[in-house]
Amino acid sequence: MTETIAIDLGGRSYDVIVGEGALEAARPHSVFRSERRFAILVDAHVAQLHAKKITAALAGISLAGEAIEIPDGERAKSFGQLETVLGRMLDCGLERGDAVLAIGGGVTGDLAGLAAALYKRGIDVIQIPTTLLSMADSSVGGKTAINMPQGKNLVGVFHQPSLVIADLAFLSTLPGRQMKAGYAEIIKAALIGDADMFTDLEASKGPDHLQAHLKTAIAFKAKIVAADEREAGSRALLNLGHTFGHALESEAAGQLLHGEAVAAGMALAFDYSARLGLCPEADAKRVGGHLQRTGLETRLSALPGAPFSAESMLERMRHDKKNSGGAIRLVLARGIGNAFIHDQTDPADLLNFLKDQIQ
Ligand SMILES: NC(=O)c1ccc[n+]([C@@H]2O[C@H](COP(=O)([O-])OP(=O)(O)OC[C@H]3O[C@@H](n4cnc5c(N)ncnc54)[C@H](O)[C@@H]3O)[C@@H](O)[C@H]2O)c1
Ligand SMILES: [Zn+2]
Incomplete structure (x- = not known):
């Protein structure tokens, strides 16, 4: 059974849907409106482990190009990766009303959130956390960042997601x-x-x-x-x-x-x-x-x-x-x-x- 928590930020509220099967349960949500196209930014490791589930759950939405894979690990939170991702989003022809689906742990969420915030001065991001840490913490609250040689998370912006989907089914493959x-x-x-x-x-x-x-x-x-x-x-x-x-x-x-x-x-x-x-x-x-x-x-x-x-x-x-x-x-x-x-x-x-x- 899934449950929904509302994050109340005055005029800009959003939902967090939590539970086993949340990704499937979220499909009727208004963010998945039919005229919209989606760019999928996904942790490469998660793409491999959960391809079937992701493809099945998202069947029917209109995708803007192939899924963009984010290399596994903290090094993905770099200027280089940010540029690559933004370039791919441009190549897909993503427009202002379209949205990014960020599927992965905190690394993917932070990078995808920042890319969405910068792309054409800001498009929506839907956070789909796949680690317990990203479900409990990083996917909610709107902090995004990349790392610099001087330290972690030093460059970023606040960009609240328009929906968070914490599907516990992803945790079945997460190492202890x-x-x-x-x-x-x-x-x-x-x-x-x-x-x-x-x-x-x-x-x-x-x-x-x-x-x-x-x-x-x-x-x-x-x-x-x-x-x-x-x-x-x-x-x-x-x-x-x-x-x-x-x-x-x-x-x-x-x-x-x-x-x-x-x-x-x-x-x-x-x-x-x-x-x-x-x-x-x-x-x-x-x-x-x-x-x-x-x-x-x-x-x-x-x-x-x-x-x-x-x-x-x-x-x-x-x-x-x-x-x-x-x-x-x-x-x-x-x-x-x-x-x-x-x-x-x-x-x-x-x-x-x-x-x-x-x-
Ligand atoms: N924005 C925020 O508010 C906030 C808060 C806390 C942490 N963070 C950031 O989050 C990052 C850490 O997040 P994390 O712990 O999720 O790390 P992560 O994204 O690096 O994921 C950890 C590892 O688990 C793998 N993985 C992800 N989902 C999996 C699954 N379902 N099954 C098997 N493997 C899976 C990933 O490929 C990766 O190797 C840090 O960069 C940190 O700075 C941000
Ligand atoms: Zn922390």
Whole structure:
């Protein structure tokens, strides 16, 4: 059974359809109107694994040319790929009223979203996420980006999708490691603002509850995005675990998946909050315990890419793009489900904390 969540952005609302078979269930939606042509941008790996399903589910829509395959992996989020994709879209004769279908993980979604935003000053994009991470997080909210030699996601725009279709059937082929990494972003929603959801996650037994948890996580993100679409304030809460996580991800040079780094980052954010006396120790322990039981490593010495250097991590955290005015900005917590933005982190104290954690 599929369910629909409305993302309410005032005049520009859109739906997220979640569940097994969502791609088929979405076909009557008004975005698939008959006079419109579609360019399919699809992760090459997903195209191979799910060609049959995609072809069957989209039968009858008018395609603008062959599907455009996006090479697998983070390197696809480049200027070169963006240019290639835009060139292919032009060659297909895509017009202003036409639309892009982005089928793949966060990489495909970010690149396709940016291409759609730029193409003829902006055409619609329909996000069809195929990883748990992209279902729970990246397909909703309208952030698009490519990477630069200077860092990840440094060039991009906000371009909200006109529909998101999170079809759980795609997850049947997703490797376990990627599933766990995506699950970290679901846990994140609970840790930021929903203590009851965290209790449910702790009690939940396996994938039966995945749809329910995914739906709660998407609805949670929807609420935050509706309140602060362009991250002027509260949307930054979604970065819980990410300042620590990005530092680990960069230091591990490709050995850690984003969600794995964020999981360890969330444990660090809770431990640091406890150390500052902001959050009960018991809560920090519960967070670490749940992540470990889920198979998400939180001990820095046991993570791929270890040993880490506290000094280099701090250096990376100082240059995080979320900082402003030279101070380090962290999302910390007063407890489970109660995250807040802490603007004035003392670098010397943070360095000592990191040193203690790394030992
Ligand atoms: N826009 C946002 O708000 C936002 C938020 C979080 C992350 N992101 C971005 O998302 C990206 C990470 O997304 P991701 O984790 O989905 O990575 P990804 O898109 O690289 O996908 C991970 C891997 O899984 C494969 N894959 C995808 N679907 C599959 C399926 N159904 N079965 C088997 N294999 C499949 C892909 O080919 C790839 O190898 C990063 O670039 C990150 O910056 C963006
Ligand atoms: Zn993330």
